[in-house]
Amino acid sequence: MASLNYHFAKNTKETSQYLEHGAQTYREHIAEVVGITPNQRILSFGPEAPEKRNPGDKPKSNTPSSSTSSSTSASSSTVPPSRRILTAPEKILDAPYITDDFYLNLLDWSSQNVLAIALDKSIYLWNADYGTIQLLDYQSEDAITSLGWEANGQFLAVGTGSGDTQIWDVQANQKLRSMRGHQGRVGVLSWNKYMVSSGARDGSIWHHDVRAAQHKLSELEGHVDEVCGLKWRQDGMMLASGGNDNIVHLWDARSTKPKFTKTNHSGAVKAIAWCPWEMNLVATGGGREDTHIHFWNSSHGGKVKSVYTGSQVTSLLWSKHHREIVSTHGYPKNQLTVWGYPALNRIVDIPGHDSRILHSALSPDGQVVATAAADENIKFWRIFEHDGKELISKDRLLMRRSNSLR
16 A cells, blocks of 8 residues: 655644644545545444455555655465465654664554654654544653553553653543652553553552552562563453563462563563463563563463564564464564464564664554654554454353353
8 A cells, every 4th residue: 555654743833734734635645545435534443344455456556655665575475375464554654753762662552543652752642543643741851661551542651761650631631640659760551440550660560540549559579670561461360571681470460479480581571462362372572682482371371382583572462353473573674573373484574664663553453553663653564454353262252151141
C-alpha cells in the first residue's frame, strides 16, 4: 500500500493548521487507496468492516515517498502460501526527538484506537480512525520514561525520570494524580484493572491502586538492576518482569516473592509477551549480548522453546489470529521477524528501520503492528491480516463451557 508521511509538530499552532488543511485530503486519499468512503474508519476493528481485499492483491498504486521506496519483498519460500505478508509499511509518522534508550517504553496503542507516543517532554495521541493528533497538556520538565493505556483506553499512565507515576484522563486532557515514591526513573508500566504496576531503575516494582489516596499496595523486590520489561497476564493472576540484571521473574498476584526466577538470558530482558491463546505461555527476549527468545510455562516454570535471533530483541507481540509471534530488533539488523509457533520457523524478515527498533504496539483489531525506532519514524505494518476469527485457547474454551453451566 502507498506509504503516507505525517509529522508531529512541536508547536500546537502548527499542529492545528496541519489538521485543518490536511485532514480532508488525508481521508480522501486513504479512501481512494483502500476503496472505502471517506467516513469509514482507517483501522476498523468493529464487526462491520469495509470490503476486504485479498492479502496478496496489490493496492491501487500511488508513488510512495522516498522514505519507504527501498522496501524488500519477502520471497515466496519464506511466507506460507495461504497468505502473504506485505513488507512495506502502509503508513509512516515522523517522530522527532524520540529518546534513543533501549530501557524505556514510550509507545502504546489503546483499545480506542489511539496511539500514544512520547517525544522528548511531549506526549502525542494519534487517532488511527481519523488521523487527528492531540498534544497532551504535559508541561513538566521531568523526562517522560514510560507510557501505558488502561484496558478501556480512557486513562493513560505516564512514568517519569524522577520516579513519578501519573494518571491522565486523555479526554479531559488533564492529569488526575501523581503517585511518587520510586528512587529512580519509571521505565515500564503495566495495568491490571484498577491497579497499575511500575518498574523502576532502582530494581523495584510497585503496585498502585489508582483509586486510593494511599496508592501503594505492595512492592516486589527481586531485581538488582533496572526493570525494563513488565507484563500482566490477561487474567491478572500472573506478572512477568525482566530487567537489566538479565533475569526473568514470574510472580503470582497473591505474593510479593517470585514464583519462578529464570536466569537463562545473558542480556537485558525488555521484551515480554503473554500468549493470548495459551494462557500459561509467556515469551521473553534478551538484549544485545543474548539475542534469544525463550518461551516459558508459567504453571511449572519450565522452558518450553527457544530460538536464536542473531539480533538484539527489543519487543515481542503475539498474534491474536494466527499461531505466530513477531519480534522487533535492534543491533545489528533493525528488523521485524515473524515466527510460526510452536515450530518457530522464520516466516519472514522485514527490514524495518535505519536504526534500532525501540518499541512496538499492536492495533486493537490485532492486524497492524506499529514500530518506533531511533531513526525518528513510526511505521505501521499490516502483518496479521485476518478474517475476523480469533484463536481460542483450551483454557478459555473450558472457562466458557464452565460459565455456560452455571
